[in-house]
Amino acid sequence: MALPFDEAALLRLGCALKDAGYRFVTVTPATHARVNSRPANAWARDVRDVFGWSRRFGPGVLRADLLAMATAAGVVDHDGDGWRSRVRFSTYDDELFVHSAFPTDAPDTVFLGPDTYRMADAALAHLRGRAGPVRRAVDIGCGTGAGAIAVAKRTPGAEVVALDVNPAALSCARVNAALAGIDNVSVRHGDLRDGLDGWFDLAVSNPPFMVDQAGRGYRDGGGPDGSELSLAVLDAAMRGLRAGGSLVLFSGTGIVAGHDPLRAALAHRLAGADFRWTYREVDPDVYGEELDGAAYADAERIAVVVLEAQRRS
Structure with missing residues (x-):
């Protein structure tokens, strides 16, 4: 783009x-x-x-x-x-x-698709069930800003930061916030928590999570199983959430012989931390065409998942 x-x-x-x-x-x-x-x-x-x-x-x-x-x-x-x-x-x-536009093969692609809908739906469901006010929120790797805008519409008194490293995404997010008539979204360039100061009550994120042979930034999650960025988002949220603050992380994972490596890695990071958390599969079988490639040669399926983690008050 x-x-x-x-x-x-x-x-x-x-x-x-x-x-x-x-x-x-x-x-x-x-x-x-x-x-x-x-x-x-x-x-x-x-x-x-x-x-x-x-x-x-x-x-x-x-x-x-x-x-x-x-x-x-x-x-x-x-x-x-x-x-x-x-x-x-x-x-x-x-x-x-x-x-x-389609096809989405440019390095600076700004992607919106079914996972965007799922992520934003998960964020709004969490927001409806969440106790306590949201004064400051962040959409980490905001892309189009869909998550930030959906949250901002329900929290008009909050500051909602839309954060991304892709200049094209930031341009789209600014246009989209204006299209929605939202004035409490602040669009900023930054890598994870770069550009943020202070604490926040809610973090939402749909980082890239695939193993992409082309290394496209909007798609490749990093590391051998595509989970590097998802884990980095959790680390950033654990540093930045205030007491009672929560993270909604939408991601994906290749299941190998019944084992979910992303869940295991997230659980390891959260072990002993002052967080309550849940993890669930939103869809157990997506992107089946990827199973034909070398990157997923050992996977039996690819699932999309949601982690909800809240710092105890």
């Missing part, structure tokens, strides 16, 4: 799409590729095909004002005898979120 693009023009485009009732649910990359490979889907027929399915489009498909705004934002490229958008707009929580 090459920078720069004009955030103000992109915001105008997002507002126009929102006013027009645009909605789109983003699927997994494998499903996206499968649907787009159908012969009838080679070219866009409407606005969802352009800004949702990332299909090539010709004259007359977009309203003139939408095309003008997308061009002014710098997110339309020539593609043969047509054009293609470099961004998608997706719906979550009745809000629109701008993120990278």
Whole structure:
């Protein structure tokens, strides 16, 4: 998702799409590729095909004002005898979120997909059941800012920090917060807790957790089993949570011979610490196509999981 693009023009485009009732649910990359490979889907027929399915489009498909705004934002490229958008707009929580177009293979990709929905849902479920006020929250590795924005909508008196190292993600998060009309989200560049000061009451995170042979930053979790960033998020939260503060960590893990290496590593870190915690599988079998690759040659399945950890008061 090459920078720069004009955030103000992109915001105008997002507002126009929102006013027009645009909605789109983003699927997994494998499903996206499968649907787009159908012969009838080679070219866009409407606005969802352009800004949702990332299909090539010709004259007359977009309203003139939408095309003008997308061009002014710098997110339309020539593609043969047509054009293609470099961004998608997706719906979550009745809000629109701008993120990278498909395919998501650039180093600075800003990803939104089913795991984003799951992570934000888990954060909101935790927030509903959580005792005590949230005065300060952080979304670590915020990407589009979906987690931060969802939390901020429910905690209007709190400062919510959206933290990421990817400049493209920070641009998207700023646009998305403005699209949602949220003014208590602070978008900052930083690696885990870099750029933060003081303590916080809630941390949410959906770090990369796959073993990615291409080493793409939005996808590769680091280490031999993809858990390095997830463990680093836990370490940061354990340092920064105040008494009663809690972490919601959405991650994933390859299960090998019935053993979950991520759970074992998290449990080791939490052993003896002043935290109550739960860990559960949200979906026991995702990304099955990855099992064909060398990185998961020993795994029997890949699960997505949620850790909830709260420092005792």
